[in-house]
Amino acid sequence: MSNKSRNLHPVNLPSEWAPTSWRGRPALQLPQYPDQAVLDGVLGELRALPPLVTSWEILALKQQIAEAQEGKRFLLQGGDCAETFDSCSSEVISNRLKVLLQMSLVLVHGLRKPVVRVGRFAGQYAKPRSSDSETIDGVTLPSYRGDMVNAPEFSEPARIPDPRRMVKGHARSAMTMNFVRALIDGGFADLHHPEYWNLSWVGHSPLADEYRHMVAGIGDAVRFMETLSGAEVHNLNRVDFYTSHEALLLPYEESQTREVPRHWGWFNLSTHYPWIGMRTAAVDGAHVEYFRGIRNPIALKVGPSVTPDQLLRVIDVLNPDDEAGRLTFIHRMGAKHIADKLPALLDAVKRDGRRVLWVCDPMHGNTESTANGYKTRRFDNIGRELELAFDMHAAAGTRLGGVHLELTGEDVTECLGGARELTETDLERAYHSTVDPRLNYEQALEVAMLIVRKHAT
Ligand code: PEP
Ligand code: MN
DSSP states (O other): OOOGGSSOOOOOOOOOOOOOOGGGSOSSOOOOOOOOHHHHHHHHHHHHHSSSSSSHHHHHHHHHHHHTTTTEEEEEEEESSOOOSSSSSSSHHHHHHHHHHHHHHHHHHHOOOOOOEEEESSSOOOOSOOOEEEEEETTTEEEOOTTTTOOSSSSSSSSSOOOOHHHHHHHHHHHHHHHHHHHTTTTTTTOOGGGGGOOOOOOOHHHHHHHHHOOOOOOOHHHEEEHHSSSOOOHHHHHHHHHHHHOHHHHHHHHHHEEEEGGGEEEEESSOOEEEEEGGGGTHHHHHHHTBBBBBEEEEEOOOTTOHHHHHHHHHHHOOOOOOEEEEEOOOTTTHHHHHHHHHHHHHHHHHTTEEEEEEOOOSSSSSEOOTSOEEBBHHHHHHHHHEEEEEEEEHHHOEEEEEEESSOOOOOOOOBBBTOOGGGGGGGSOOOOOOOOOHHHHHHHHHHHHHHHOOO
16 A cells, blocks of 8 residues: 555565564463364354454544653553453442542643543453463462463362353453443543532542632633633543453454554554553564554553563564554663662663653552562652652653553552552452452542652642
């Protein structure tokens, strides 16, 4: 196809790539399915189903990410560590959306720039694990790898990978997406009515007061603008919302990869903005090979062991044409390591003149275990890593363009600290995550306020 029909910046077709070419590379973190015939049947079924998103939406998001790379927008990406099939419910989906909308309002107001809103949902069902197996009381079983692969119960049948779970995961993703789209199109995300986003379970909280004060100010501003222009401020009636997940389970992702002639090339149409996890980010690995050929905007998690050379090589593979909006790096170093590890990476990318969006995930480098056996994260460490991230970027002359968080709108006690000063004993009250600990509503809002405060200094 000619250059004219290409969208955004012209790119070259990736050479010798097919949706299946990852199969020739070392593939980490994938399940071993016991029955090839069942797997093949499932993948055939998945290939025939309609897509969950469109290439138009994907390219619109890519444009927004390109603007974030220029400092004109800020990215807010958040949701569960692992969605579960059971949590695909009206309440969980709408509460999570409410928190993200409230956070984005705080950010728009405080940063004075539009926010790119991206959920970790509608497909966040496959998990990488640091160990292939788990031993409890002398019994060893394969690890839980997300509801799309196996079940979290500690029993042998539950832990056998079942390909049919991919069909269920696809359906749950479609239901989640459908409900989010309906809420947003129906007016739920209308800036005239931020009171729609209040969570019923939240009692009195100092943060909520600060938030309500700010919302009242925004309501006044909207009414003022409408009085001046004599019309409703229409683009405030609805917001854009995009989806993302870790595209870990490559057989599934392959089945959702479709050629879109109108937009020249292959797209993953199960999500707008897939990312590569830290454990599968090797430049010669299967995941990088798969991502190389899709035209979605993509992200890569960057952990403390990555060297500047490795980072530049991965840019060569994933964004050889330096396309705007294409590549995001989500650094997740931990509060202890960020000052040592991040500056060299920022310098290398900057010196080479490469275009990326830098995002901070202050969750995954700050995971620890408590004496009473919970996987948790301290709010202080999360906040410190974020503040340090802003400082490191300022010192390097680069820009922190977004934040990536694990959060929920449910009343959980999974992370320590925050405005209510949750302690280790509180973790016993409402710890529901099947994998990593999430920020609850107040902690999430507090992170948004912390970003705004840091930005003002
Ligand atoms: C995650 O985002 O849930 C995750 C596993 O992150 P990472 O790949 O950065 O460890
Ligand atoms: Mn996680």
